[in-house]
Amino acid sequence: MPAPTSYSSVQIFLHWTIAALVIFQLTVNTGMQAAFNDHVDGRPPEEMGAAVLHIIVGSIILALAIIRLSIRHVRGVPVAHADNPAVVNWLGHAAHMLLYGFIFFMPLTGLVAWFGGLEFSAELHELGRLLLIPLVVLHALGALAEHFVFHNDSLRRMLTLNRDK
Numbered sequence: 387m388p389a390p391t392s393y394s395s396v397q398i399f400l401h402w403t404i405a406a407l408v409i410f411q412l413t414v415n416t417g418m419q420a421a422f423n424d425h426v427d428g429r430p431p432e433e434m435g436a437a438v439l440h441i442i443v444g445s446i447i448l449a450l451a452i453i454r455l456s457i458r459h460v461r462g463v464p465v466a467h468a469d470n471p472a473v474v475n476w477l478g479h480a481a482h483m484l485l486y487g488f489i490f491f492m493p494l495t496g497l498v499a500w501f502g503g504l505e506f507s508a509e510l511h512e513l514g515r516l517l518l519i520p521l522v523v524l525h526a527l528g529a530l531a532e533h534f535v536f537h538n539d540s541l542r543r544m545l546t547l548n549r550d551k
Contacts, residue, residue: 389465392543397461400454401544404489405522407447411492412519415440422500422508441500448493455486467538474528474536481525488518 393401417436424431431437466475492514499508532540 389462391464400450404447404450407443411443444493444496447489451489464543470536484521
């Protein structure tokens with residue numbers, strides 16, 4: 387089956403929904419950190435609402451990631467632009483694979499940390515947060531570079547509804 391020339395409306399929706407939820411998780415997490423410290427120390431968390439919200443949003447990201455990967459497997463994705471330098475396409479592919487890994491890794495390590503009480507998992511989760519932030523920035527910069535420097539439709543493909551079913 388040939389690769390599609392565009393993303394489906396569901397793929398676009400999932401991309402932007404997951405992106406928004408990830409950014410939310412990255413920027414609104416101090417309450418969860420405080421609640422986790424209380425939780426590990428055996429105290430009732432003062433920030434339980436923040437903890438529950440963080441857990442729910444993280445679980446939604448995981449569920450959406452499973453759906454997104456399933457659709458990617460069944461439908462496929464547009465191929466990288468052949469006129470890009472090979473290193474650009476390689477970096478784009480590597481960034482996408484890392485981002486997919488993170489949208490599974492972060493919720494799983496967070497859930498194991500909270501429900502399993504494993505401090506090591508919490509440390510992995512925090513390390514993941516510190517690595518994910520620059521990766522998200524690089525992904526956005528890469529999309530802008532493809533649009534403004536390499537003058538291709540990579541960014542437009544993720545902003546407009548599909549042209550092929």
